[in-house]
Amino acid sequence: MVKRERGYTMLEMVIALAVFGVFLMIIVALTAEMRANEKRYPVNFMAHPEVSAVIARLRKDIFDTIYYGGEWQGYSQTHQTLILYTLTQGGAGETVVWDFRTPGEVHRKSYIATQLNAEWVGRGLPNFTVDIDTYTLPTGQDATRIKATDDQNRLAIDEIFVPRPHK
């Protein structure tokens, strides 16, 4: 009697590969939409607590802003620097500088009169740009527009903040 050779037959291998191929097709089909969404949607920066902190503090500062400053202690009002003359919770005047110039960082400095009162630094953040000229509301108020894009240049954050009336 001839001893049968060890191993699988061609038919066995074909069936096994066919079954495995079906599973591969299922996996590809399930992940195709996921990959399409990755290309379509911007990074969700809002899920980052530090980003939320920046947005919340900006909203509060701009809400209480009396006017936008032009120059302050070496800072100028640009798309990467926001200078605000705002109010503290106690009602005292305060100059706040938001500095977005360092990639990945946000610096907030507040001044009482000319003295630096507090500095806060956020790290691991997207690159923000600020615009105080784009939005003039029907009521004539200048809104501040904060934007941030992800590394694929997709708009991920676009927030408009408007100072409240102070009369």
Added chain:
Amino acid sequence: MRKSPGFSLIELLVGLMILGIVITTTIVMFTDRQKHLRQANETILAYQALANESEIWRRIDFAQLEAQGPSFQSDTAILAPLAPYTAMVRVDNVSTSRKDVTLTVRWANAQRVARLGVIRVDTGGSTLW
């Protein structure tokens, strides 16, 4: 006759089937999670646009609210990933001194909707909230 060593075809198929079920279940769970994350992402984008638009509608003169068009007046570039979408405004006269402004964004063939309501009250002023 001595049985040759190794797995039979049946054993191999059963093993592959179990592996396949485990893999497929894992992938389904993963994609389901991705779907929820995408929906959360879409909602965040929609509410950014709604919040921006509300800043305009809360400041329009009370008497002029109906005269505005039903379209968004703010830049809706943030909604680009949701395209095709619709962004509409509706003003309802609830009473002589109150109007409800409803901002609505619909996307995914109108299957998904985000709304933000602004209640406007006639305080007698011209440029109040």
